[in-house]
Amino acid sequence: MPRLHKTRRILTWLxxxxxxxxxxxxxxxxxxxxxxxxxxxxxxxDAGAIFGLALPDTLGHEQSIGQWKGKVLIVNFWATWCVPxxxxxxxxxxxxxxxxxxxxxxVGIAIDDAAKVKEFAAELDLNxxxxxxxxxxxxxxxxxxxxxxxxxxTIIVDRSxxxxxxxxxxxxxxxxxSIISQLL
Amino acid sequence: xxxxxxxxxxxxxxxATAAPHVTAAEPKLLEPERAFAFSVQAVDDKTVEARxxxxxxxxxxxxxxxxxxxxxxxxxxxxxxxxxxKDDAFFGNVETYRGQLAVRLPLDxxxxxxKVTVRxxxxxxxxxxVCYPPQVQHVTVALPAPGxxxxxxxxxxxxxxxxxx
Numbered sequence: 001m002p003r004l005h006k007t008r009r010i011l012t013w014l015x016x017x018x019x020x021x022x023x024x025x026x027x028x029x030x031x032x033x034x035x036x037x038x039x040x041x042x043x044x045x046d047a048g049a050i051f052g053l054a055l056p057d058t059l060g061h062e063q064s065i066g067q068w069k070g071k072v073l074i075v076n077f078w079a080t081w082c083v084p085x086x087x088x089x090x091x092x093x094x095x096x097x098x099x100x101x102x103x104x105x106x107v108g109i110a111i112d113d114a115a116k117v118k119e120f121a122a123e124l125d126l127n128x129x130x131x132x133x134x135x136x137x138x139x140x141x142x143x144x145x146x147x148x149x150x151x152x153x154t155i156i157v158d159r160s161x162x163x164x165x166x167x168x169x170x171x172x173x174x175x176x177x178s179i180i181s182q183l184l
Numbered sequence: 185x186x187x188x189x190x191x192x193x194x195x196x197x198x199x200a201t202a203a204p205h206v207t208a209a210e211p212k213l214l215e216p217e218r219a220f221a222f223s224v225q226a227v228d229d230k231t232v233e234a235r236x237x238x239x240x241x242x243x244x245x246x247x248x249x250x251x252x253x254x255x256x257x258x259x260x261x262x263x264x265x266x267x268x269x270k271d272d273a274f275f276g277n278v279e280t281y282r283g284q285l286a287v288r289l290p291l292d293x294x295x296x297x298x299k300v301t302v303r304x305x306x307x308x309x310x311x312x313x314v315c316y317p318p319q320v321q322h323v324t325v326a327l328p329a330p331g332x333x334x335x336x337x338x339x340x341x342x343x344x345x346x347x348x349x
Contacts, residue, residue: 082315168210
């Protein structure tokens with residue numbers, strides 16, 4: 001009888017220790033020690049704030065981002081006056097062409113003048129919507145993690161409407177494709 | 185503490201690791217007020233000098249620089265020094281500034297010994313690959329009396345203070 005009791009006690013403490021290690025590991029992983037990239041925990045943030053947004057396109061027609069719910073949605077905040085923004089867009093056009101049929105949807109939100117956006121979109125043969133946002137759109141991006149309100153800022157939303165990844169600054173093609181393939 | 189409680193705790197911890205999580209990436213960047221540190225010095229009773237100390241790895245666009253003063257007005261358009269000209273694929277020739285930028289602002293109708301507020305609009309980017317939205321900053325300086333010594337440079341107050349800057 002006493003022996004069984006002792007074994008049980010050891011097992012209990014071992015299990016607790018395991019629980020502690022797991023919890024610590026989860027905390028470290030989410031708390032920002034995952035490699036040299038700045039990883040922050042925004043656990044399954046609901047993309048509701050993005051889906052509720054409605055902005056005009058270059059033809060002046062209001063587009064609600066909610067219409068793309070269910071897609072793997074990549075919302076990219078950019079501007080023609082932002083050179084690094086312009087430089088990464090050809091790779092978005094390419095990805096949209098390749099994966100659009102599988103449910104990938106890029107949406108650009110330009111903090112810009114509609115005429116300039118239209119001109120640049122034509123030059124690039126843009127194959128995804130270019131919406132025009134004012135500085136209010138930058139404020140929205142701040143709420144979604146764009147601490148500095150800078151551009152480009154990209155949010156990737158999975159099919160169930162949760163934010164999967166955010167990026168301030170250009171997103172490398174390899175990383176973009178890796179995320180896309182995981183979510184499609 | 186029963187074995188069952190311990191088991192439940194482990195299960196909960198395991199579930200925490202399985203929760204969907206978000207990754208975020210961001211290059212190391214300064215707040216714009218630090219990347220483009222703005223200050224003003226009253227040079228004499230009729231002139232102030234607006235300065236940007238642009239951190240290494242950052243640059244400002246000449247075209248987006250605008251200055252105004254209050255009360256009083258600018259006696260003439262600010263003389264901007266030559267910057268570096270780059271050929272931009274979309275906009276053609278674009279002029280930028282790096283390092284120290286000083287711009288004399290001649291004043292019209294300013295009272296010697298009184299204060300003026302300089303308002304600066306600027307827009308810049310980081311070589312790391314981001315562009316900041318246009319910034320507006322204000323600095324107030326006291327003008328010296330005619331023949332008096334220049335005032336001390338006054339820095340713009342950062343918009344947000346943090347432990348790290």
